[in-house]
Amino acid sequence: MIASAFKRAKALPLSGKVGLALVIFWLAVALFGPMLAPYPVGAFVAYEVFDGQSAKHWLGSDYLGRDVLSRLLSGARYTVGLAAAAALLASSTGTALALTAAVGGTKVDEPLSRFMDMLISIPSKIFSLVLVAAFGSSLGLLLLIAAFTYVPGNYRIARALAVNLAQMDYVQVARARGEGRFHIAIAEILPNMIHPLLADFGLRFVFIVLLLSGLSFLGLGVQPPDADLGSLVRENISGLGEGALAILAPAVAIATLTVGVNLLIDAIGFSGKGKGR
Amino acid sequence: MAAASSASGMSAALTLIGKRFASSLLTLLLVSLTIFVIAQLLPGDAAQEALGQSATAEQVAALRHEMGLDRPAHIRYASWLTGMVSGDPGQSMVANMPVAEVIAERLPNSLLLAALSALVAVPVALAIGIGSAMNRGGRIDRALNIVTLSMVAVPEFLVATVAVLIFSVKLRWLPSIALVADDMTWGEYLRGVAMPILTLSIIVIAQMARMTRAAVIDQMDRPYVEMAVLKGVAPVRIVMRHIMPNAIAPIVNAMALSLSYLLGGAVIVETIFNYPGLASLMVNAVTSRDMPLLQACAMIFCAAYLILMLIADVTAILANPRLRAQ
Numbered sequence: 001m002i003a004s005a006f007k008r009a010k011a012l013p014l015s016g017k018v019g020l021a022l023v024i025f026w027l028a029v030a031l032f033g034p035m036l037a038p039y040p041v042g043a044f045v046a047y048e049v050f051d052g053q054s055a056k057h058w059l060g061s062d063y064l065g066r067d068v069l070s071r072l073l074s075g076a077r078y079t080v081g082l083a084a085a086a087a088l089l090a091s092s093t094g095t096a097l098a099l100t101a102a103v104g105g106t107k108v109d110e111p112l113s114r115f116m117d118m119l120i121s122i123p124s125k126i127f128s129l130v131l132v133a134a135f136g137s138s139l140g141l142l143l144l145i146a147a148f149t150y151v152p153g154n155y156r157i158a159r160a161l162a163v164n165l166a167q168m169d170y171v172q173v174a175r176a177r178g179e180g181r182f183h184i185a186i187a188e189i190l191p192n193m194i195h196p197l198l199a200d201f202g203l204r205f206v207f208i209v210l211l212l213s214g215l216s217f218l219g220l221g222v223q224p225p226d227a228d229l230g231s232l233v234r235e236n237i238s239g240l241g242e243g244a245l246a247i248l249a250p251a252v253a254i255a256t257l258t259v260g261v262n263l264l265i266d267a268i269g270f271s272g273k274g275k276g277r
Numbered sequence: 278m279a280a281a282s283s284a285s286g287m288s289a290a291l292t293l294i295g296k297r298f299a300s301s302l303l304t305l306l307l308v309s310l311t312i313f314v315i316a317q318l319l320p321g322d323a324a325q326e327a328l329g330q331s332a333t334a335e336q337v338a339a340l341r342h343e344m345g346l347d348r349p350a351h352i353r354y355a356s357w358l359t360g361m362v363s364g365d366p367g368q369s370m371v372a373n374m375p376v377a378e379v380i381a382e383r384l385p386n387s388l389l390l391a392a393l394s395a396l397v398a399v400p401v402a403l404a405i406g407i408g409s410a411m412n413r414g415g416r417i418d419r420a421l422n423i424v425t426l427s428m429v430a431v432p433e434f435l436v437a438t439v440a441v442l443i444f445s446v447k448l449r450w451l452p453s454i455a456l457v458a459d460d461m462t463w464g465e466y467l468r469g470v471a472m473p474i475l476t477l478s479i480i481v482i483a484q485m486a487r488m489t490r491a492a493v494i495d496q497m498d499r500p501y502v503e504m505a506v507l508k509g510v511a512p513v514r515i516v517m518r519h520i521m522p523n524a525i526a527p528i529v530n531a532m533a534l535s536l537s538y539l540l541g542g543a544v545i546v547e548t549i550f551n552y553p554g555l556a557s558l559m560v561n562a563v564t565s566r567d568m569p570l571l572q573a574c575a576m577i578f579c580a581a582y583l584i585l586m587l588i589a590d591v592t593a594i595l596a597n598p599r600l601r602a603q
Contacts, residue, residue: 015423118307121586125541126559126578133563133571134315206430214545217434218560233434237549240438240453243446251435258430266426 016267022260030080033073041074042066042225050236050244060245063236068246071232072253078228079254082143082212087205089147094154095197099185101155102162113159120152128211132220142221146208153207157200161193202265206258213254229254293594301587308579309361313354316568361576367569371562376573380555384577387547387554390470391539394477399532402482406489406528411516413494421486428483433545437476444472454551473550480542481535488531496524526596533589537582 009020038058039045046061053060059068097116101109119127131145165171166189174188213230215221222228227235232250239247341347345356360366366376405425409418445453451471461469496502497520505519540556547557559574561567 118304118311121304121583122308122311122575122579123537123540123582125544126575126582129544129559129563130312130315130571130575133566133568134318210430210432213432214434217432217545218548218563220560220563230432230434233438240441241446243442247438248442251432251438255427255431255435258432259427262426262430263423266422 012267015263019260019263019265019267022256023264026076026080026257026260029073029076033076037067037070037073039067039070041070043070050239050242050246053245059249062232062246063238068232068249071227072229072250075227075229075232075250076253076257078139078222078226079209079213079230080257082139082146082222082228083205083208086143086146086208086212087150087201089143090150090204090208091154091197091201093147094151095158095190097151098155098158098162099189101159102166102189103181103185109159109163112155116152116155116159120156124149124207124211125214128215129220132215137215137220137223139222139226142212142215146212149211150204150207154200154204158193158197161196162189165189165192199265199268202261206261209254209258290594294591297587297590297594301583305580305583308583309358309576310354312572312575312579313357316572317350317353357572361573366573366576369567369570371565371567371570376570379558379570380573380577383553383555383558386552387543387556390473390477390547390552390554391536391543393470394474394481394539395536397474398478398481398485401478402485402489402532402535403528405482405486407493407516409486410490410493410497411512413497425483425487428479429487433476433480433542434549436479437472437546437549440472440475440479444475470552473546473552476546476550477539477542480546481538484538485532485535488535489528492524492527492531493520495527496520499523526592529592530589533585533592537585540578540582 009017012020034041044065045067046057046065049061049063049065051057051061051065057067057069059072062068062071097112101112128145128149131148132142135141135145137145162185166184171184171188174184179188212221213228213233216228216230217234219234222231224231224235229250233247233254236244236246236250338347345353348356357367364377366380368374369376369379372379405421409421412418441453444451452469453472493516502515502519505515510519543554543556544560546552547554548560551557555574555577559571559578562571562574
């Protein structure tokens with residue numbers, strides 16, 4: 001298992017290897033980052049605000065004189081963790097609904113698909129802004145909002161895959177054998193669409209990272225004292241005029257995460273087409 | 278005979294376009310219902326919120342009545358919808374002005390910004406897309422693929438931040454805030470909005486170039502192109518004379534689809550540069566929970582998105598003779 005994964009990684013083109021390395025790096029940071037932080041997250045440790053790079057503070061200090069590296073290491077956990085959970089929720093909900101539609105016949109499929117088509121024609125940022133205005137933005141709500149925003153996109157792709165598979169001979173055979181709908185959906189259809197679904201999961205993850213950090217950047221996402229990478233960009237925006245590292249570092253961190261995932265999906269090559277940001 | 282069949286083909290296309298238009302309208306109606314329902318679900322009550330904790334129950338009840346919040350939901354929806362359609366989406370709670378007036382002030386700014394960004398983005402994206410399609414599999418193509426693939430995943434505020442660092446902090450060419458005033462000349466205005474336009478264009482170009490490349494490459498694999506190659510037609514001429522006339526519809530389709538990225542991008546870009554447009558207005562409406570204003574802004578964005586999708590689909594219908602004949 002591990003050996004074959006290693007072999008696959010070796011066969012990737014250079015861009016894919018870079019992507020894989022970035023993804024592994026950020027997963028590790030999300031898991032172990034807070035343990036590696038040189039200073040406590042909220043501590044005021046530098047005498048200067050918006051300090052440049054130094055041996056004591058690798059990424060300088062922020063607008064209050066806190067250590068940027070420490071804040072970034074703990075902020076990554078919010079960005080990666082929230083987005084991964086939301087993407088997982090969006091993908092599993094979308095796929096479950098898609099499977100229901102595929103085996104449920106037109107009576108289930110028609111209304112469900114019409115409803116999703118309607119949701120998909122609301123631009124995702126606009127939709128999430130309305131949701132945040134209505135419900136607020138605690139961490140749990142943000143997770144649900146991000147997931148809900150991207151369910152329709154996953155549904156559309158999963159449904160297209162599932163409906164195609166449901167027409168295949170082996171599924172017809174299973175049906176003739178008298179298997180139940182649940183069995184057909186889970187044991188016959190789902191295993192054969194898992195690869196494109198994984199690629200779609202990666203895309204959802206990228207969209208959600210961008211959405212959540214965008215919201216945090218607007219001050220509508222993760223609220224202080226918690227801070228994800230988008231919040232770090234926002235709180236240091238006053239340092240823009242002097243080109244502070246405190247604003248550039250978290251922004252670049254988000255970009256390396258999303259670009260990494262994108263490069264990896266592109267290199268693996270079974271990408272489905274998703275809804276944009 | 279041929280004339281008759283093409284006439285019936287045309288009318289079939291018109292029917293198809295009519296159907297597509299009707300379904301867009303229906304979608305917009307459903308979207309309005311969704312937005313209304315979500316906006317009305319907010320915990321707490323707008324009247325309570327406006328008056329604060331110290332208000333007496335009578336005051337709240339009076340304001341509720343004045344705002345029409347004591348009527349049943351479906352009546353409120355109907356009156357909001359008719360108001361929206363007739364150009365009066367209600368009263369902004371924070372600005373204490375009709376929503377229509379607040380929006381009328383901001384909407385032209387956003388449309389101008391979007392138009393100028395599209396004007397910059399379209400030619401550049403076309404050049405990149407066609408260029409990399411002609412160089413398919415080559416070094417330039419692969420390099421451009423990595424660049425555009427990365428750019429579609431880069432957050433808008435990073436693009437904006439880097440642009441500010443380069444053009445206003447290091448080079449000092451452009452202001453880092455979009456200053457817009459009524460008495461500005463065109464030159465001053467363009468200088469003022471150069472940064473938002475640059476940022477928005479970069480965001481859109483990457484997506485647009487990728488889709489253009491895909492559209493051109495799809496044509497390149499057709500037999501007629503192979504025929505032209507075997508005849509010895511020069512590559513540039515193949516693209517310009519043979520491929521472009523056939524690829525123009527898919528390209529317009531791609532342009533319309535990727536222009537929808539402007540909508541989401543504007544939310545961030547208008548805020549970061551303090552540009553007085555509709556998107557930054559909407560963000561303010563979220564922050565202050567000004568629901569009438571928020572609903573109206575959201576509907577305008579959704580309508581814009583649906584119009585772009587409609588344009589994309591209509592070009593696809595008009596361009597595809599098989600679709601026309603159906």
